Amino acid sequence: MSEENGLASRIEQAQRQLCAPGAPFEVTEVNIAGRAVAVFRNSPADVREALAPARGHGDREFLVYLDQRWSYRKFFEQVDALTGQLATRYGVGRGDRVAIAMRNRPEWLVAFVAAISAGATVVPLNSWGQREELLHGLTDSAPKLCFCDEPRLAHIVNDLAPLGIRAVVTDAPAGTDAAWVARYDDLQAAGAGMPVPAVTLAPDDDVIILYTSGTTSLAKGVVSSHRAICQALTSFDFGGALAGMTSPESVKLIMSLGFAPTVLTAVPLFHVSGLLAHFLYSLRTGRRMVMMYKWDVEEALRLIERERITAVAASTAMIAQLIGSPAFAATDTRSLMAIGLGGSGVNRRVIDLIEETRPNAMPGIGYGLTETNGTGTISAGAIFRYKPTSSGVRVPIMEIRTIDAEGRPLPQGATGEICLKGVAVMSGYWRDAGATARVLDDGWFATGDVGYIDDEGFLFVVDRIKDIVNRGGEKISTAEVESCVSRLPQVAEVAGFALPDADLGEVLALVVRLHPGASLGEDVIRAHVAEHLAAFKVPARIFFFDTDLPRNPSGKLLRRVLREQVADAGNA
DSSP: OOHHHHHHHHHHHHHHHHHSTTSTTOEEEEEETTEEEEEETTSOSSHHHHHGGGGGGTTSEEEEETTEEEEHHHHHHHHHHHHHHHHHTTOOOTTOEEEEEOOSSHHHHHHHHHHHHTTOEEEEOOTTOOHHHHHHHHHHHOOSEEEEOHHHHHHHGGGHHHHTOEEEESSOOTTOOTTTEEEHHHHHHHHTTOOOOOOOOOTTSEEEEEEEOOSSSSOEEEEEEHHHHHHHHHHHHHHHHHHHHHOHHHHHHHHHHOOOOEEEEOSOTTSHIIIIIIIIHHHHHTOEEEEOSSOOHHHHHHHHHHHTOOEEEEEHHHHHHHHTSTTSTTSOOTTOOEEEEESSOOOHHHHHHHHHHOTTSEEEEEEOOGGGTTOSEEEETHHHHHSTTSOOEEOTTEEEEEEOTTSOBOOTTOOEEEEEEETTSOSEETTOHHHHHHHEETTEEEEEEEEEEOTTSBEEEEEEOSOEEEETTEEEEHHHHHHHHTTSTTEEEEEEEEEEETTTEEEEEEEEEEOTTOOOOHHHHHHHHHHHSOGGGSOSEEEEESSOOOBOTTOOBOHHHHHHHHHHHHHO
């Protein structure tokens, strides 16, 4: 038996052992909405229960942020104080929605757990967005309350009263209307030591609404239940156990180093990866978090050395910037043994960088979307090195298949649209039955990605159907940017698409056709987008066409033809 065949056999054997009756990750079936669904038997019933063991960590350090250091005890003291205020002062209870609009900071974490503890559904909003994006999320989800930092408050302060939404701000500016805006510190002081109200939660209660860019101009709210989130968190545990059983030498080395598990969190908390794989997973497992306000390679290296970071998980572009930095070799990175890749496919450049700089580390990747709570496949350690360009093997609570253009299941090895089914899949899109029906069929979620499953069960993602640009892990809806640019009176037609980029994987390109006689510069277009949308959505390349943009007989824009025309123009 070859070494590769031996590893494939060990993966299969480890999966059986971990999921067998009586094993830690025993898989059973439950009835959900009349359908038998595979679940981890030992998974918590709700998110509050999943996080409860963290209270036992007491004075152990949980969070490092700038010059702040928070223990688990301090974190939960603030959670409890805020939970009581949510219930008594604002009347937040089961089924209400609470939004969070702020950049990564400790108060974000506290507000999330407090809202769940009060029985609410949490709505994390894109903190990189401008007023229009924030306003869409608030108008669509209709929260009773919104937690925000001062920059986000400045965007929406005049919209609070018309929408009937009260706000809690981390640093309230002078002159803020106290009838609609309260200070976070004031709520903490008022709630300190007060009893926490008892709230009954059910596994199928809504717990989060995460907004994701789709092929429409407005982001859709992805609704997930307590059960889905808890099963996803347990699947992360399963992935770690599977990697450990198939990579015993790497585990032995990591244990011998003696560094406390510590993750560097630079991805936004409003992303499914930042929320689940970083924050909730760390809190659930007792892992320490070192949180960055925003990504900066030099600062990340400084923190890795100073805080003895053991794990970094970020987009492939961010990891390439980190380990490809000239300063990486001069930094003490002995503690860094887990490198998680996400947000885009892994190219050979990144694989080689990992092997050159961290040959004994535990690299990993997985496949999952916001609509599946980051859950689908897993790959780490020896599994990753076995097939580094794949997205790994499926987790046992999820099913994977590919389908053709007519929706018919394809045989193993055939390339088609990837579909996922299982308990971690979303309940649906918030208040959008039509959009839900277009992607969910008998529990199967059509991802819009194209790939295949090989003869050993490894998933390979090869392309995307959706008109989404994946800029270093940040998803950009081309339709959203097109809608924004089309407001300029000089613009007759506009189309967006992805162009390859060595550093970010992809960047957004626009093709613009102006009305006859009109004049418009690239800088004006970029400034217009920056005024209305997040900075990462500003197009990197803009091309002006004098002729009508290519469309098929039904009027659908032919983006592939556009890409080819742009490429031909560049080679001319």
